[in-house]
Amino acid sequence: MAFSGFGDLFFVLLQMICVIVVVAYLITRTASFTRVLDGLVTWKSQAILVLLFGALSIYGTESGITILGATANVRDLGPMVGGLACGPVVGLGAGLIGAAYRFSLAGFTAVPCAAATVLAGLFGGLIFLLSGKKFVGMHGAVLFAVGMETFHMGLTLLLCRPFDQALTVVGGVALPMIIANATGVFIFALIIGNLITERQTKAERDAYLSELERKKAELRIAHDIQMSFLPERLPEVPGLEVAALSLPAKEVGGDFYDAIPLSGQRTAFVIADVSGKGVPAALFMALSRTVLRANALVPRSAREAVGEANALIAADAKSGMFVTLFYAVVDPADRTLTYVNAGHNPPLLFRSGGDRPLELKGTGIILGVMPEADYREETLALESNDLVLFYTDGVTEAINAREEQFGERRLIETVMGCRDHPSEEIVDRVRRAVADFSGDEPQFDDQTLMVLRVV
Structure with missing residues (x-):
């Protein structure tokens, strides 16, 4: 060219x-x-x-x-x-x-x-x-x-x-x-x-997606293991209808509930909320549940069982984690409920014919902070058609798109509207009420409920 x-x-x-x-x-x-x-x-x-x-x-x-x-x-x-x-x-x-x-x-x-x-x-x-x-x-x-x-x-x-x-x-x-x-x-x-x-x-x-998938698989396994810690079916207690539900905010969470058969046809009902979320909370939950269940099975009072469990948990709580707990022993023979509230959200006792529920307030500090902490116990008489609602703060602190909390008032109104229904239906009504209130807002904390209804 x-x-x-x-x-x-x-x-x-x-x-x-x-x-x-x-x-x-x-x-x-x-x-x-x-x-x-x-x-x-x-x-x-x-x-x-x-x-x-x-x-x-x-x-x-x-x-x-x-x-x-x-x-x-x-x-x-x-x-x-x-x-x-x-x-x-x-x-x-x-x-x-x-x-x-x-x-x-x-x-x-x-x-x-x-x-x-x-x-x-x-x-x-x-x-x-x-x-x-x-x-x-x-x-x-x-x-x-x-x-x-x-x-x-x-x-x-x-x-x-x-x-x-x-x-x-x-x-x-x-x-x-x-x-x-x-x-x-x-x-x-x-x-x-x-x-x-x-x-x-x-x-x-x-590589990231493969690692993410591996971790998801591990979390699914962890979730299955954690769910296995919860009672597969709640025990039948004479004179009581019992229902419970736990919804982790993540694959694994820190809330748990339990029902522990004791001597003399008594049953210990437990609801607890471990600080934090995810795998660390789940591991601490497993520790707390195991320690509490082991101490509950030894013949002793409610306050002694919780106090000994606190001492053991505090000795192992090197990560600064703690757990709030409500521990209640129901005796169907004399129709009483003896409880210890270790810094947990006060459960609500709806008396038959009452307008406002009674709060079962704290009787001691949270578990895992002070090994020598002292706890007192309270005893209440139960009557026919009484209803006790245990819950964790994930229920009342659920938020909607306007960042409003579900709150205790809405919880009480929901239960009052269906208090004569079976326990399972009450739990489901509360779950649906919280879900409808939150709408598309993601669940940021574990939500756990337990209902005891005296029949």
Whole structure:
């Protein structure tokens, strides 16, 4: 292709670059290229890449501009990128293809041009090896391209005669070729860098999703284990209807309830709320439940059972966690309820025919803070149609879209509206009332309920 000036030469070389952008994208998306990036080098993939980069080298020659028998071109681009990105085998192979084609065209610069093309692929491959068999990066690749084309020009001056003619050729093509080849390498480097980043991001995303799925599976197992700590079915207590429900805010939570058969047909009913949420709260819940159940089964008073449990929990509560607890022993023989409230939300006793419930307020501090804490117990007589509601703060502190809390007033109104219904229905009514109130707002705390209804 002839040219009338430097501007035409530069413009035609830039046209080559437009083609190179497309070629670079297509080559870097081939399975052979991505396998090399992953370090999975096979002879088949190397052969395919040799042919692709060799074809690019031939295109670089054919699309060049002839000046005094020499061609200003981007022939070295294919071997350079092949060597830099895929190693010496691909670089040298592509260089030999490009060099053979250039040598077949003859011309007084055929020897230095062919030699420079072979060396471009070889040197690029050596840089690949020195970089730990990785692409050297954009800056290194562009600097190599500039240096390689400068070396190409020097080789032409060294080997071509007459020298004056060689000097004229080099003076005409040196700057455009250096800029064009450096620009081509820059484009390849940019696309390869983006591809590497894209693949790293995908690998990190896949690893994150795999880890997330593993943790979800572990949490599901933890949830199943935690649910197994809750009574599979509540015991039948003469003269009582009992129902309970626990809804963790996460896969696992810190609330729990229990019903512990005691001697003399008595039953201990427990509701508790461990500080915090998630796995730490669930682990502390398991500890607290086990300790309390073990102490409840030893013949002793309610206050002694809670006091001993507190001492043991406080000794192990090195993480600063604590638990609020309501512990009530129901004796159906004399129809009494003896309770200890260790800093828990006061359960509500709805008396038959009463307008307002009685709050069963605290009789001691939360568990896990002071090993020597003292607790007192209170005893109440139960009458037919009395109803006792145990709950955790996740029920009353549930919020709606306006950030209003469900509150104790709504809880009382809900129970008063269905207090003559079976215990299971009362629990379900409260659950639905809280859910309707919260709407689409996420549950941020565990919600646990227990209802004892005297029949």
